[in-house]
Amino acid sequence: MVFYEFLRILLDILLELKSKSFLFEVKKMSLYLHDIPLDKAKERFFDALKEFHLDSCLGSELIPIDEFAVGRVLAEPVWAKISSPHYHASAMDGFALISKSIENAMPTNPVSLLVPEQAVYLDTGDVLPDWANCVVPIENIEALDENGKLCEEIRHPYMIRLRASLAPWSHIRPIGEDIVATELVLPVGKTLRPVDLGAAAASGQDQLVVVKTPLVSILPTGTELVPIGTDVKKGDIIEYNSVVLGAQIIEWGGKVRRFPITIDDFDLICENVKRAALDSDLILLNAGSSAGAEDFSSKVVETLGELYVHGIAVRPGHPVILGMIHSDSGRHVPIIGVPGYPVSAAMTGEIFVKSLIYRWNGKNEIPYEEIEAKITKKITSPAGDDDYVRILAAKVDGQYLAAPLSRGAGVITSLVKADGFAILPRGTQGVEAGEKIIIHINKNLDDIENTILVIGSHDLTIDVLAEYVAQFGK
Template identity: 40%
Template sequence: MSLLPLNDALARWREALDAAGALRRLPAETIPVAQAHGRVTAAAVWARISSPHYHAVAMDGYAVRSAMTEGATEAGPVRLRLGRDALYVNTGDALPEGFDAVIPQEETRVEEGWLEVTHPVRAWRHIRIIGEDMVSTELVVPAHQRLRPQDLGAIAGSGHNAVRVFRQPRIAILPLGQHLAPPSPHVEPGQIIEFNSMVLAAMAREWGAVANPFPPQDGDLDALIQQVRAALDDHDLVALNAGAAGGARDYAERIIRALGEVVVRGVALRPGHAVILGHARGKPIIAIPGFPVSAMTAFERIVRPLLADWLGQPEEHPPRLQALLPQTIVSDPDMDEFKRVIVAHTYRGAVARPLPQAAGAIMTIVRADGVIHIPRGQDGVPADSYVQVALLRSPESIAHTIIHIGSHDLALDILADQLRRAHPDRSLNSLGVGSLEGLQALARGEAHLAGVHLLDPATGAYNIPAVRVHLPHLPVVVMRFVQRAQGLILPRGNPKNLHTLADLTRP
């Protein structure tokens, strides 16, 4: 498979989509304001009424004519007749005709039908005048704005009960392949739990789409073509998950060719190079890899910008953090590579450490704090370089995370759960790589603590000799955490009567 550079692939695909009429803005629809959170306006919203649309009382108290309070002092208060010169009002009431100020209730003294005023009151005190917030015909929100909660309030407050928005993109996600099973603890060897469609659908919904994950598709080629044709009828984009690598039962390319045109076959993207981009019946259709991390990477780089265009939105970028990279990263100069990393705030500042890059290991995305992009044409990143990390978690949550690297134990997972229960703003992220690598990670400033169980053959002592060798200049504390018992796991009942390691040598 010849791989096209990522930017070239996207440009070629978008040119073909434009020619096929698939890059047009989505049609608009009118929906209730109360249901419009997160939607994108298709037209500007102009205030139909002012807010407030009357002179509104802003405090509980008494409406008065300010001119009648001139000269009032503590020693010589002005007395106003209740019901004639002073009227009791509540917050939100319309200001009575002929009155121009409100004295808060706590600043007054009432005696036998008279209100005593001890200070002059300026005109329009504690009054919200007409149009103080919005004036009729004022622009409330422009077109192409993603609506936030405060926007909904402003639209409703300006006299609208409905708003014109772009229709949400409809995305169909069809997982292809044999032996795909629904999530369950009861799966047979060779069966693969299918969860990619769930993950991709959730991503698309975060970007403002309506996503429809289909059940796993495992028919013959003709049946699959019919299923994809039906999906194209009801959706704006169809994503085939798996089937693009070119194996005997990788039908994605043949499906797309049967229904439309293949524009790009293979993208220089890692993870996620097994990608096919095309269109059919005036709509985009893509095939992305079956490995979870590859699927997520390809989906984000390819589908997210397209959805933003359809909705008239700029492509959103995650917050970034500059971090030190103590280790050299090797990269293929022919690829755009996206490396998952964890970030620790240690004595060296913000420090990034690459996670295992297996395309099928979704836990590397679960544990990742962010992603480093190594552009095509670059063969890696030298040690002790500073890199930009596109964050998958907030900077605050990363700063409040304890990073453990080293020998793993189930007790660490229990501790991580208990820590989050007791302190919801704190996390423990544990990466099991072995004792020696844990000490080296601590020395490089990549972690806050390292799990070790290293025996020194010369002295018979555990851990202390290794710490002195690998961390000679780093002030550390060694804590006893868990004690392990090693042994043999045997079938129930111990049918071979094994009791010691020596018993394993018996014929």
């Protein structure tokens, strides 16, 4: 009996230890929050931005009118300070005169006028004399010398002969023909084009009040990361996510500051995040955001501010972090923890950063063009996630075909080759070959329609042919 009692006690102890071990594992893994649907994650994040008045333009700044102003958005309207032209100007090379003086001129009854007593030569844009009210184009006059003979000094003759009358104000640009002083030249919210800059300058302005360009700081972290150009050894990973993210932000209209690589050290990462929060409008903390032993992203956000979301039901980009840093200076800076895999990082930019940059710039995000295409092979998809599938598209026999590319979150070339992406919403487990799906294309539709679709294993011959036809813009 004593032996069996001993076994029973030992079994109870083992069961308790197993239970505690399980609880420990649960506690250890609780860092990875339950997946939040993409729409709920966006809603939570943008609600927080609205709470801190960060859901629209971030302010304004004064810039000079030059070529670098193109693409900026006006924060204030542009009113004309002066008229354009601000004087009566000749519209062409010719002679200014009084129209009444040639009212009887005809081919059979030419009229001659002395220069400069009755007619004055003007180049295009010259000021019209106060006494004149029309300009005769130089090709419509006959230049004469003092003897009434034709001469070669067409711009400086003794007199001119005309064989046609001219209405008052012919070939004259009157004051305000283009712009009238005090009129509205460009409205607030206008995205500046090259011609808009010319109109603003013509109206007498030399500066513009535009929407402040958001500054995004990108902080790559990871002990395994090495800069581009480094001779890599086993275990090294070339850090290029910050380049891809930075280029995306510039393309969308933001400014970028890339921090050097930070090793996996909690205090160092915190210090760099605090530095970035001093003047940045958005911080992208690029690191593996899963609950690994060296993951500091969520802990950094919780320490320096608020963590709103950790884990989103979207692929690629599952372990995204959304939060807010509260700096010592009183600034509130949104922070996005970007996953380390390159496809996940790039798609996080597309899904979260792009719309935010457009919103801060006062612009409407341009939607992707959509086409309906028939999928070439079966796709499986996690039932609980919104799945962004990279697609290669082509038009074959009058219909669009969609060939899914590699699904790996680390396959950056899948984005290079992709003509767009399809979104398989959560609740579905994929699509069968031959089904039709909607593709959001990121290339010119003409390019897709002129694409030769080759499906099968990789063949270097196809690469050689592709390089050859590329020379002809195909």
